[in-house]
């Protein structure tokens with residue numbers, strides 16, 4: 324049994340942030356809120372479940388990879404509690420569950436460690452808290468109707484809740500008795516499941532997960548929270564988070580992720596038909612092969628796949644497949660580009676060197692580069708060399724090509 328699962332709830336719509344995308348997918352200092360939130364979890368030995376809005380599952384998987392974590396992505400629900408439930412269902416057989424808001428994207432590792440330590444010491448529910456720093460009063464009268472909380476401590480909406488002109492104030496509440504709740508909240512996994520079951524549909528009204536466990540009569544333990552674990556809710560919060568990220572040098576570079584790859588192919592002269600190389604038809608004896616034997620295109624395909632860590636041409640297409648008999652190199656290049664595209668990769672540039680006595684590359688270099696560059700949608704350079712009479716290519720038995728590819732994704 325895995326000890327701990329962390330459920331990162333990121334399925335909210337981010338209405339108050341108002342970016343027009345779900346909050347977890349809004350950009351903050353060059354990376355999404357979710358990427359910032361996941362980064363610190365890479366060091367936590369835990370199963371990670373990320374709960375996202377329907378339609379954002381693939382995006383979330385990509386973001387998790389960029390954040391350096393292995394995460395299971397599941398679809399959330401209409402309320403935060405529904406999203407937690409979806410995460411719980413996916414968390415499987417674990418001893419502890421930590422429920423964390425993706426919106427608390429700057430949370431450092433310390434609250435995670437403190438919560439887990441308290442669980443290991445025997446607590447069944449643990450919440451990181453902060454003291455309340457402002458003087459707090461209750462509203463005495465004139466509290467505007469409809470401005471009450473609507474399903475969660477954080478769910479209140481309008482500015483009219485923060486001191487309208489028609490309000491009069493009552494007693495000061497002794498703030499030393501108050502604590503502000505943060506996440507990650509930690510639980511004995513069985514206890515949290517039981518709490519959600521007991522709450523049933525009423526879970527939608529819960530302001531936080533610990534409250535549901537408390538309703539079972541179980542004690543909730545507090546550990547110190549962290550100023551950096553504030554919840555990004557409004558545009559002002561996002562500005563503060565962005566400034567802190569930039570200051571800490573933790574901004575996403577906003578730069579592309581870059582990878583290089585290498586590919587080699589070689590075919591013997593033989594068979595009949597035309598000689599195809601670098602996407603061009605040449606004078607002379609053809610290269611043997613099930614396809615058209617274009618070693619330049621095949622080396623490029625392997626270089627692209629190698630850069631993306633997606634295997635090689637044999638795994639991409641059935642190279643012996645009857646449908647590929649005599650197939651142009653371009654067919655394989657297109658298939659490779661499509662495969663890379665499905666993972667967000669595009670080529671930056673490709674360099675190919677052709678080893679062989681013939682055909683002579685020089686006279687048609689520009690033409691080959693034009694055709695291949697158009698095929699790739701990126702600059703392709705082509706060079707040629709003989710091997711001083713050495714090896715199979717030196718003996719004129721065939722042609723070899725070596726390619727490198729640089730690819731990128733956002």
Ligand code: CTP
Pocket residue numbers: 332333334335336337338339340346347374399400401402403404406407423424425426427477478554555556
């Ligand atoms: N959350 C969720 N599923 C929901 C609602 C909220 O997973 N149906 C998550 C949010 O993604 C966030 C956390 O719960 O990480 C706290 O919620 P909140 O700050 O209210 O985020 P949003 O609901 O996205 O924002 P808003 O209320 O402004 O729309």
Ligand code: MG
Pocket residue numbers: 335336477478
């Ligand atoms: Mg909300």
